[in-house]
Amino acid sequence: MRQLSIMVDLDRCIGCKTCIVACRNHHDIIDHENDQPGAIPNYLRVESKLEGTFPSLQEDYWVVMCQHCKKTPCAKVCEVGAITKDEQTGIVLIDQEKCNGCGECIDKCPYKVIQFNKQNNYAHKCNMCYDRVTHGLDPVCVDVCLTDALSFGEKEILLMQAEADGKQVIKKMSTQSIIYTKTP
Amino acid sequence: MYEDGWIPTVCYQCKAECAILARVEDGVVKEVKGNPRGRGKACVKGMAGITSLYSSERLKYPMKRVGERGSGKFERITWDEAMGIMETKLTELRDRGEAHKFTYSMFPHSVTDPKWRFVNACGGFISTGLPHCDSAKIMAHMHTFGCFPNHHIAPMYNTVPKGGLMILSGRHPFGCLDDACVPKHILDAKARGAKLIVIDPIYRTEASKADWWIPIKPGGDASLFLGVCNYLLANDLHDKEFCDKWVREGDMESLKAYIADKTPQAMSKICGVPAADIEKLAKMVAEAPSACIDAFKSIMYGNGMDWGHAWSTFLVITGNLDNPGGQPLPEIAPMAPVEPVPAGPDLGELGYHRTGKNREKFDNYNFFLEPTWYAAQAIKDDGLKVFFASECNPALSEMGSGEWRKAVTMKDENGDYKLELLVVTEIMPSETMKWADLVLPDQTNFERWELLYMPWWYNFGHGTALCQPVVEPIGEARHANRVFIELGKRMFPEYFAFKDDVEYYDIELAGVGMSVKKLQENGGLWSPGTAGFRKYEDQGKFNTPSGKIELEWQMYKDIGQEWPSPELPLEYRRGEEEFPFILVNFRTIFLNNTGAWSQNNAQLRDPASGLDANPCLLNPIDAKKLGIADGDTVTMESGSGKVEVPIMLTEKIIPGCAGIIHGFGQTMGKVASRGNWIGDNELIADAGSTLDEQDMRGGEAHVSTRVKIYK
Ligand code: SF4
Ligand code: SF4
Ligand code: SF4
Numbered sequence: 038m039r040q041l042s043i044m045v046d047l048d049r050c051i052g053c054k055t056c057i058v059a060c061r062n063h064h065d066i067i068d069h070e071n072d073q074p075g076a077i078p079n080y081l082r083v084e085s086k087l088e089g090t091f092p093s094l095q096e097d098y099w100v101v102m103c104q105h106c107k108k109t110p111c112a113k114v115c116e117v118g119a120i121t122k123d124e125q126t127g128i129v130l131i132d133q134e135k136c137n138g139c140g141e142c143i144d145k146c147p148y149k150v151i152q153f154n155k156q157n158n159y160a161h162k163c164n165m166c167y168d169r170v171t172h173g174l175d176p177v178c179v180d181v182c183l184t185d186a187l188s189f190g191e192k193e194i195l196l197m198q199a200e201a202d203g204k205q206v207i208k209k210m211s212t213q214s215i216i217y218t219k220t221p
Numbered sequence: 222m223y224e225d226g227w228i229p230t231v232c233y234q235c236k237a238e239c240a241i242l243a244r245v246e247d248g249v250v251k252e253v254k255g256n257p258r259g260r261g262k263a264c265v266k267g268m269a270g271i272t273s274l275y276s277s278e279r280l281k282y283p284m285k286r287v288g289e290r291g292s293g294k295f296e297r298i299t300w301d302e303a304m305g306i307m308e309t310k311l312t313e314l315r316d317r318g319e320a321h322k323f324t325y326s327m328f329p330h331s332v333t334d335p336k337w338r339f340v341n342a343c344g345g346f347i348s349t350g351l352p353h354c355d356s357a358k359i360m361a362h363m364h365t366f367g368c369f370p371n372h373h374i375a376p377m378y379n380t381v382p383k384g385g386l387m388i389l390s391g392r393h394p395f396g397c398l399d400d401a402c403v404p405k406h407i408l409d410a411k412a413r414g415a416k417l418i419v420i421d422p423i424y425r426t427e428a429s430k431a432d433w434w435i436p437i438k439p440g441g442d443a444s445l446f447l448g449v450c451n452y453l454l455a456n457d458l459h460d461k462e463f464c465d466k467w468v469r470e471g472d473m474e475s476l477k478a479y480i481a482d483k484t485p486q487a488m489s490k491i492c493g494v495p496a497a498d499i500e501k502l503a504k505m506v507a508e509a510p511s512a513c514i515d516a517f518k519s520i521m522y523g524n525g526m527d528w529g530h531a532w533s534t535f536l537v538i539t540g541n542l543d544n545p546g547g548q549p550l551p552e553i554a555p556m557a558p559v560e561p562v563p564a565g566p567d568l569g570e571l572g573y574h575r576t577g578k579n580r581e582k583f584d585n586y587n588f589f590l591e592p593t594w595y596a597a598q599a600i601k602d603d604g605l606k607v608f609f610a611s612e613c614n615p616a617l618s619e620m621g622s623g624e625w626r627k628a629v630t631m632k633d634e635n636g637d638y639k640l641e642l643l644v645v646t647e648i649m650p651s652e653t654m655k656w657a658d659l660v661l662p663d664q665t666n667f668e669r670w671e672l673l674y675m676p677w678w679y680n681f682g683h684g685t686a687l688c689q690p691v692v693e694p695i696g697e698a699r700h701a702n703r704v705f706i707e708l709g710k711r712m713f714p715e716y717f718a719f720k721d722d723v724e725y726y727d728i729e730l731a732g733v734g735m736s737v738k739k740l741q742e743n744g745g746l747w748s749p750g751t752a753g754f755r756k757y758e759d760q761g762k763f764n765t766p767s768g769k770i771e772l773e774w775q776m777y778k779d780i781g782q783e784w785p786s787p788e789l790p791l792e793y794r795r796g797e798e799e800f801p802f803i804l805v806n807f808r809t810i811f812l813n814n815t816g817a818w819s820q821n822n823a824q825l826r827d828p829a830s831g832l833d834a835n836p837c838l839l840n841p842i843d844a845k846k847l848g849i850a851d852g853d854t855v856t857m858e859s860g861s862g863k864v865e866v867p868i869m870l871t872e873k874i875i876p877g878c879a880g881i882i883h884g885f886g887q888t889m890g891k892v893a894s895r896g897n898w899i900g901d902n903e904l905i906a907d908a909g910s911t912l913d914e915q916d917m918r919g920g921e922a923h924v925s926t927r928v929k930i931y932k
Binding site for chain 1: 424429823840
């Protein structure tokens with residue numbers, strides 16, 4: 038199966054969350070009326086880890102969105118078959134028409150990236166900007182990333198690129214389609 | 222009128238004003254991104270601009286105060302009524318011969334801002350809408366090598382060569398209050414082999430990417446770099462050829478004599494950076510093909526002028542002026558004047574400030590704008606009678622903001638407010654608006670015309686950008702520039718004989734062979750494309766009185782300040798026993814600091830996509846001594862005020878310092894008021910009433926104080 042992927046360069050991510058708001062804008066998941074961000078689900082989140090004690094510190098930032106897993110634990114538990122892995126792109130999609138809002142997938146996703154939309158009563162998550170990538174565009178988060186920490190393409194090519202740049206793929210996070218890299 | 226598609230305009234979620242594209246669909250802005258014809262980036266604030274545009278909190282019509290100032294109660298009025306109130310009061314002031322008692326606090330987006338023109342026509346003053354964050358840097362660079370920088374003309378990171386040093390000293394470029402392409406350019410330069418050195422009491426995102434993080438005592442920058450300069454000069458590691466050619470005769474000898482005892486060992490005792498590290502930094506500089514310094518917060522301390530002077534000196538002796546990777550000198554494009562040009566206030570007669578009884582103290586103060594902090598004092602002394610504010614928030618974001626709030630409610634013996642009229646133009650409720658007599662609804666950058674002409678912007682290839690409306694304005698909102706052109710037409714028709722703002726910009730643009738229409742056709746941007754390196758070589762001189770670089774500031778000889786003092790700011794050198802911690806107030810990417818839009822923006826006040834709290838950062842070593850645990854609520858108290866804050870323990874802060882975000886804590890507006898009310902300016906003394914702490918040469922102590930912390 039063809040697999041499109043996003044590569045996250047930990048040497049460049051500064052945790053600025055520009056990608057999060059751009060993703061919200063593009064997918065129209067803003068609640069202007071209520072000025073209530075808490076009720077709005079995000080397709081991606083920023084994580085960070087600080088190591089060491091003052092003054093010898095190291096901190097990394099990275100983004101976590103749907104990993105478009107090979108084995109799709111989310112799809113496995115979905116009784117109505119609303120979650121599928123698209124053959125052409127390897128993107129994992131939730132069919133809003135089919136989703137009955139039972140929330141099973143939310144519990145099963147090891148990355149905790151499926152959100153429940155209370156207003157519409159269905160599960161949703163990052164679709165790797167399916168609407169854009171099938172038209173030859175980069176996903177929005179990749180397009181706007183403030184530092185060009187994100188890149189997009191065929192998984193195999195991104196891996197080759199990482200190797201050519203002397204980057205290490207961070208194994209514990211790279212078993213899925215989103216590739217996390219850092220200079221060793 | 223409004224097209225669908227990606228339309229070029231300019232962001233205004235902070236003062237950096239990045240060129241952006243807005244995607245419009247059926248008359249609604251749906252998406253934002255950087256304009257690839259500019260450098261193609263917009264930050265999280267820019268992305269969240271749509272939330273400001275469509276917030277239910279938008280101010281939609283003019284309002285007049287009902288009840289006392291500060292009660293925050295208003296009633297709707299018409300634009301005509303609002304214009305009438307302003308016209309009547311300003312005319313009365315002028316007829317009384319007190320036009321100079323009018324100040325407009327604003328952030329001029331251009332040297333040709335029409336609001337500034339209005340103020341000049343009135344005979345009033347402007348003060349920048351934010352405290353003069355980097356006035357010390359501007360004055361220091363002007364005194365030394367005659368260039369007019371701004372924080373917007375940071376070193377050009379896109380020109381840093383392999384091996385070049387990028388030194389950030391109390392600077393947060395990843396916070397994008399500069400052009401949003403800067404973080405990428407810094408990381409690109411790093412990828413090319415340049416080195417990033419971050420000097421900061423707090424480990425922030427820049428430090429996480431740095432080759433070397435140097436924790437420093439706040440305000441220690443001047444001493445650190447004097448130590449570096451001492452080492453370079455003592456070991457003949459400076460750029461002799463450059464200095465021989467460009468430094469005024471005798472200055473190098475005097476510098477060497479002055480700096481002889483500013484050894485790394487001696488300076489280490491002041492700034493807390495080990496002497497070996499100061500030497501290591503000096504050696505790195507000597508070996509590097511280029512070095513630049515970018516500083517911001519550090520320039521706002523009480524010793525900002527000394528630091529600016531040390532910084533300029535460092536650039537000069539290392540030959541890092543207008544070279545790739547060094548400090549760029551801007552080039553000014555000749556915008557056409559809109560004739561007739563109203564004369565500005567007579568500074569010779571009126572002074573740079575009207576601090577009443579303190580005026581003679583300011584003989585050496587020669588920053589070209591009014592200080593912002595003089596306001597409270599001037600109201601008390603009857604030197605300020607009418608105050609307008611656009612895109613700024615003095616009730617919250619200026620030092621001594623408590624004094625400001627008190628002053629605007631002071632009354633005279635007749636029971637009238639001493640400050641006769643306070644007008645605020647705003648997009649969303651702001652703290653300052655609470656005290657206003659008139660509130661005028663402003664437009665966001667998606668609704669207005671504006672010409673951004675900033676020759677000191679980040680990229681010298683970027684001359685002018687056009688902000689153009691991409692959607693219909695909300696409610697009756699009118700852009701402040703339009704309002705004051707209209708008022709100008711009523712009051713001074715001779716100076717406002719053009720049709721409207723667009724025609725005004727057209728006249729200005731003719732100076733560079735452009736027009737609003739041509740700018741639109743040109744993707745919203747125009748650049749002279751002529752700026753190069755080492756422009757002083759072509760000119761054969763620097764823009765100083767001697768034509769040479771002037772290291773010794775002879776004009777300050779009589780006050781004994783011809784050389785930079787290495788001492789920490791006065792505020793840190795006293796009261797250590799009672800107030801053991803130095804307050805470090807820092808910036809973040811989620812807050813514009815002065816504008817109400819980011820305070821009230823639902824996206825920027827969301828823990829997932831922004832930030833919603835302002836805890837006090839404390840090193841665990843200090844917390845242990847105080848018996849404080851993570852999450853405890855404590856009182857933080859300075860000589861001027863106190864606030865209640867939750868504690869966040871972190872290894873990221875140097876022991877002995879307490880860190881909070883600057884300019885946080887608005888109580889107006891439903892989004893802003895959700896966060897806890899912690900404003901750092903509650904703790905900072907009002908400069909007007911503590912003039913001994915001011916740098917009277919043009920620097921201003923905005924952020925310096927000591928605090929104590931207790932449960
Ligand atoms: S990350 Fe979660 S939601 Fe995405 S494919 Fe894997 S299990 Fe499903
Ligand atoms: S790929 Fe698209 S949907 Fe997924 S996180 Fe990025 S912007 Fe959002
Ligand atoms: S925009 Fe880029 S740098 Fe910022 S948080 Fe997202 S991935 Fe990281």
